[in-house]
């Protein structure tokens with residue numbers, strides 16, 4: 001495999017990328033006349049492409065044998081490079097050296113563009129990048145947070161919010177939340193607790209998601225146990241309410257399931273600029289895009 005090979009995602013990946021790509025396109029179109037600097041920050045950028053393996057098929061009555069084939073499709077970084085009107089600056093972060101090598105190749109193939117490739121942990125590198133920017137006047141940015149799991153720290157979101165200049169697409173890992181928040185509170189070990197608190201930004205989830213429950217075992221003995229009563233919908237709502245407390249505007253998320261229909265992610269859009277005009281414009285564009293995502297999911 002080449003270092004640009006990056007196989008990930010299920011059926012929801014195309015949808016996620018087409019929604020975020022659609023937003024980027026409309027964002028630069030709407031804001032180009034008003035802002036000198038439009039930035040795209042991809043904190044979990046991957047390689048710029050994704051590799052999709054299309055399975056083959058044995059010969060049958062419907063047709064001859066078809067070989068499996070590998071297809072390369074644009075990932076978020078490449079999609080952002082191709083947006084027109086173009087972004088003035090693109091920042092691609094990733095912690096895997098192999099992915100950084102592929103992103104450097106992408107930068108080399110687009111030498112006329114202002115592209116920074118930043119190796120390292122997204123939380124630390126976002127903090128560094130935002131700290132170096134003394135003023136956001138004249139600059140607006142979109143950030144895409146697309147981790148596999150629960151890698152985005154709450155304090156990173158707080159720093160993004162403080163810029164008042166960055167719109168965020170955040171793919172929140174619901175499966176991460178419901179796996180770490182075990183059904184039985186006895187299975188919550190310190191590392192699970194810490195991961196949840198780091199991501200949610202408060203330790204209150206434990207009180208809010210767990211209740212004492214009576215249980216009868218096979219022999220008819222009754223005991224009481226602390227168990228999680230919050231289901232995935234409650235957790236999604238809870239996280240959405242946390243975001244809504246931090247950001248001036250947050251849109252209702254789009255739920256993304258895996259191929260078996262198990263909830264995996266909620267795609268949230270949050271706006272850090274508190275001005276009504278900025279909220280109005282960004283929510284009109286993103287709201288329309290999120291609704292188109294919902295209708296494309298229900299289409300047979």
Ligand SMILES: C[S@@+](CC[C@H](N)C(=O)[O-])C[C@H]1O[C@@H](n2cnc3c(N)ncnc32)[C@H](O)[C@@H]1O
Pocket residue numbers: 008017043044045046047048049050074075076077093094095096099120121122123146147148151
């Ligand atoms: C789902 S992939 C991103 C896919 C990309 N958005 C695309 O569309 O092509 C997640 C990426 O995050 C990277 N990653 C995981 N944890 C990270 C962290 N803490 N900091 C930076 N990158 C991280 C992984 O190496 C992987 O490339």
